[in-house]
Amino acid sequence: MQPMLKTFRRHRLMPTLVVMQIALATAILCNALSLLQQRLAPLLVHDGVAANQVILISHIYNTTGKGWSGAQIQTGYAELRAIPGVIAVSAGSPLPMVSGWYDSDSIFSSNGKHKANAAIYVGSNLVNALGLKLVAGRNFSPSELVDATMQNEGGLNTDAPVILTHAIAQRLFPDTNPLGQQVRVGSKHPSYHTVVGVVGHLLRNDLNSANQPAVGNVLLVPGRFIDFPAIEYAVRADPNALPAVLKSIPVALRRAFPSNDATAHSRPRIATFEAARAAFFHGRRAAVWLLSSVTLVVLIVTLIGIMGLTGFWVQQRTRQIGVRRALGARRVDILRYFQTENLLLATAGIALGCAAAIGINVWLMAHYAVPRLPIVYLPIGAVALWLLGQLAVLGPALRAARVPPTTAMRAA
Amino acid sequence: MFGYAFKLALRGFRRNTVLTALMVLAVALGIGVAMSMFTVLHNLDGNPLPQRGDEVLHPQIDPRPADLPGARRAPPDNLTYIDALNLYHLDQASRRALMSANWLPLRSTVAGSPLRMETTRATTHGFFPMFDVPFQYGAAWSAQDDTRRAQVVVISQKLNDRLFGGADSVGRELIIATKLFRIIGVIKSWNPQPHFWDLDDGAYGAAAQIYLPFFTWLELPQDYGYGPMDCWGDNPGAGNHNPKAAQCTWAQYWVQLNTPAQVRAYRDLLVRYSQQQHALGRFQRAPNVRLDDVMQWLNYKHVVPVIVRMQTWIAFGVFVICLLNAVGLLLAKFLRRGGEIGVRRALGARKRDVFAQCVIESALIGLLGGIVGLPLVWLGLWLIRQQPVSYAATVQVSPLLLVYALLLAAVATLLAGIWPAWRAARIAPALVVKSL
Incomplete structure (x- = not known):
């Protein structure tokens, strides 16, 4: 823990970028998920009508x-x-x-x-x-x-x-x-x-x-x-x-x-309940697709970002890794080190992001009568980004763990 | 110089294909999400009457009883029949339009022709010049037609196509709500979004098919509601059969005032009118007036759907994430090549050569991302159009939009590349060369 914090102090740049990305991603993810749920919920509710038996006739207007x-x-x-x-x-x-x-x-x-x-x-x-x-x-x-x-x-x-x-x-x-x-x-x-x-x-x-x-x-x-x-x-x-x-x-x-x-x-409209339901929910389904693709984009982009940054940061510290390995650190220690580091950064980012999500929501509520962001989305977003961070760091960390101890000696 | 930087950039891409591909993908996704959402907002947030949006105003007064449980402070959107009539006659000098909407049964004069319900706007002659309604055939009715309750009708191009195959139908007749009307004009396709003049039935959607003189319409034998009736007191249905009921608001009123002085004077007029009605015992509240121009009115009514605002904010956030991502990845990319940059510097390249090289590389990545992102913009807008929400139909893909998307991608990535490029240019050649 101690050496990790020291590293953060020495190299502020990379950790800051990672934390900012995670913070933004958390804020956006929470809001997008809550919108998504709003659109999706009625699609999942049981409509109670007998399946494949009901026909609805509407629009018989007396003109x-x-x-x-x-x-x-x-x-x-x-x-x-x-x-x-x-x-x-x-x-x-x-x-x-x-x-x-x-x-x-x-x-x-x-x-x-x-x-x-x-x-x-x-x-x-x-x-x-x-x-x-x-x-x-x-x-x-x-x-x-x-x-x-x-x-x-x-x-x-x-x-x-x-x-x-x-x-x-x-x-x-x-x-x-x-x-x-x-x-x-x-x-x-x-x-x-x-x-x-x-x-x-x-x-x-x-x-x-x-x-x-x-x-x-x-x-x-x-x-x-x-x-x-x-x-x-x-x-x-x-x-x-x-x-x-x-x-x-x-x-x-x-x-x-x-x-x-x-x-x-006017001409009456005649449709089976299933057809009427599909038409009724058409827009919601499209919105669900839209919001899920946005959510997916956020996740992919964040994954790419963390992966790229961590990869570079690991590469920069190849020599330190070599020294630690030479001093007796096992591969699994190196792996754990980078995973823990990512966990710390992710936690900081998530904390910031949750605060931002609430802040944005409060501001939107004040200006546009947006409904309150249900608090349950914060832990969901947090878990998602913790997992995402760990996924992103896995590759670079494994690469780091493979660094042979001799690297420390070879590079002057 | 530029060619050399370009060649080096391509070399750099090849050396680190995966990282470059990831960056291009990130930029593409960001552009796809951001541009599609911005397009929607831009389409919805625009001024539907750009030529004179600030000269066309919507007066509101407050005729409600003093104690009305649950009432908002703001005056009602619409006017009662009495107030509508009073305001219409109060200011004869200005161009103005009194209006409401409903559905009316319409059929052609050919025997046995089918009867159809058509969306109707009842208004006064000022509507057409005030909102710049373009005519295909004929013209609008006159002030005299309004006062003598002429049975004339202006129809939409769509209706004209359907009934008369697009031919000049001026002078032909239609049966509307059992009465005979003479067609006096055909409107060219005209449907500004949002249709600000009447937001009671949603802000986006199709324009009315027929336009009738307001006072003629009021006297038609009809039972289709006189627009969105809002009545206070214990009989919410009071206005259903009697549009002249004193406690029901339903008429929209717009007035054109060309100078700020006229606007001020008109506001005073509204206050004076309220005071006078108060003195007469009709109004119970202190003067409570509003006088919004088109954009103020649209903001006041929150016409841009909340979901669109939210989506746009989310899209903006996604775009920022992508930029941040680009900054981080470009930094990693350039600093990783510290050795190469050191050698170039040692061989005599100036700091600004290295800087330019890095910036060009960034812009190139952005451009590539933009190109990959274009289909994503198209896909995003297609998804948005799938929502049968009324605003979705207004979303169009224009070639200009695609150009903007490309430009935005390149410029944003270029800006994102400036700081990493500056860091790369600062690499001290001596240190790097030594460690090679």
């Missing part, structure tokens, strides 16, 4: 300015339900992956103790049509369906029961059984809703950095739509019948929503 009547929406349901192979159908709004608008609000537990933000999906039979798995309680009974209109905010101004996802149920009722408890939606709606069931997973359709930790927070409301200008359907079919069902849907829609001047509508 005359009036809403679709309850009867029309019901006809659409019946037409879709009648397609052979269809297991369940639900009108819904919004639906995951396809809806361009969001309905999300703060949900309060009735005792007022807990609150969580969630997306609100209203639909007549969403649990069956999306193939959601109930982990507790029951599905809505047909008698619990309420009228969902623009005036009662899609059924939220009623006392309809609700089904929660497991994620939000845990937030709102961490230490009680959520079944039978009551929740309130937002501060504007006075009505309370009884929780009758909990489903395992379901993704919200409004993903942004603010609700990142709550991607699985969804509240289901049993609603029968009346006079809604935009309607969507979820259709669950037998996996084998899926292609045939996909083909039959446009015909069924044309029968239910004939397009003339009185009921003009």
Whole structure:
């Protein structure tokens, strides 16, 4: 240890450069990893929808300015339900992956103790049509369906029961059984809703950095739509019948929503859940690629830098190594020496880098409303750079260990 | 002299191929990351109205009730119908535009033609000259058309291509929201990014397909929302069917003021208006006005996405790492050749010959790195364009950008090489030659 520090004092240049590189790399790595995680997290969450069975129909807008009547929406349901192979159908709004608008609000537990933000999906039979798995309680009974209109905010101004996802149920009722408890939606709606069931997973359709930790927070409301200008359907079919069902849907829609001047509508979009999911996450996947390549570049460049610098520094000290070997140091001692040296430099760099990462983050938070850097990224970045440093020094250190003791004598 | 240095540089590369290759790779990666991110920021951060961005201003006033829980201090972005109308009539001398946006159903007059929803901007005649909107055919409507609620429409080139195959359609008719409109102008492709005049629906994206006179539009039979309605009080939907509701803001207003004196006067006017409305009992708050020009407004609204800022900072950091890396590796490379440099010095090469030789070698490495990095820039921008985020579409690869990338690589590496070169030039020939 002592001789090492002495070397650092004697030759400040090389250690300083190495420390600076590691510091910068740590700072950047921590920030890049946290961004990467933000983009990646929703891609990894289980979406809860039955695989290869669900078709989503969206963008059935009534373009005359009036809403679709309850009867029309019901006809659409019946037409879709009648397609052979269809297991369940639900009108819904919004639906995951396809809806361009969001309905999300703060949900309060009735005792007022807990609150969580969630997306609100209203639909007549969403649990069956999306193939959601109930982990507790029951599905809505047909008698619990309420009228969902623009005036009662899609059924939220009623006392309809609700089904929660497991994620939000845990937030709102961490230490009680959520079944039978009551929740309130937002501060504007006075009505309370009884929780009758909990489903395992379901993704919200409004993903942004603010609700990142709550991607699985969804509240289901049993609603029968009346006079809604935009309607969507979820259709669950037998996996084998899926292609045939996909083909039959446009015909069924044309029968239910004939397009003339009185009921003009835009072209509905029809996609399997898997296709809709892929399209929905397309941008995130690209961002993940982008950020992972940046992270990789940082790592490669730092590796190259440390390797080059250490290599040179080892070469410069060939004679000292020879002397130490001649005085009885074993190869492994030389190897350990350079590895320890690198560890020391890396530690100094990492400490500086963590401070810089926090500093940059605080500055960004003050200026651009960037979210706080989760502290967990500091140890991750640190470990990554310790490993990287050791990897980089291995080659030069091994070369140093091979220096024969005679070098000390040969070079004058 | 230069040729000799060049030859020596090549010799140096050959002698230490691995180190040279690593340096070229590092520079290439740095350039790839940095240039692609800078391009995005440059595209997003630009002034969308360079000719007169500082003359076009966005007035804001504060008509909100005194006690509004959770309200920010800043005045609302948009105006209520009453304020919009008042401000529009208050300052008749300036060029100005009142506007909002929604979707309207449109079809051609041919029987049985399909009905489509088109993005609509409702505005007043000042919009077109104020924002320098170029016309392919026809022209904008006049002040008279605004006041007498003429049923005229300006359409985009894209819509004109689709409906009329790109022919001059001025004078033809369209059915918009069940009413008959006469086409009066066709806009050439025009879509400044960010579309600063209305940020309520995001700052980047496609321009509207049809432009209607504001007051005509207001009276159309429609139920498509009158732009992003923001209402206070206990009825958030108050404005859905009544754009004239007093508690709802939704109209954008822009005014052109050509001199700083006019801007000052206009600000005073806004304050006076607020005071007057306060006296009348309409406003409850003390005058709370803003008057931003285009760039101030974009900064105020934080239109450049946070993620882009972050990515740019990260890219900048990556670039600095690469430069630091270059400094370290060049230093190692030059000092390792201490023997050769010593001999050259002993044989009569001056310090500055050695210095020049090292700097040229650095620049050469940078240039090579730049060339290798160009495909990486292209790859990076391609990745960015894959994000269907609205801003991504605006990112283009221009030849000029590639030239910049090359230049940046060479110049940055050259600068990084200066200090190592100076160290190398300082090598004392006597000591080195002795130790050979």
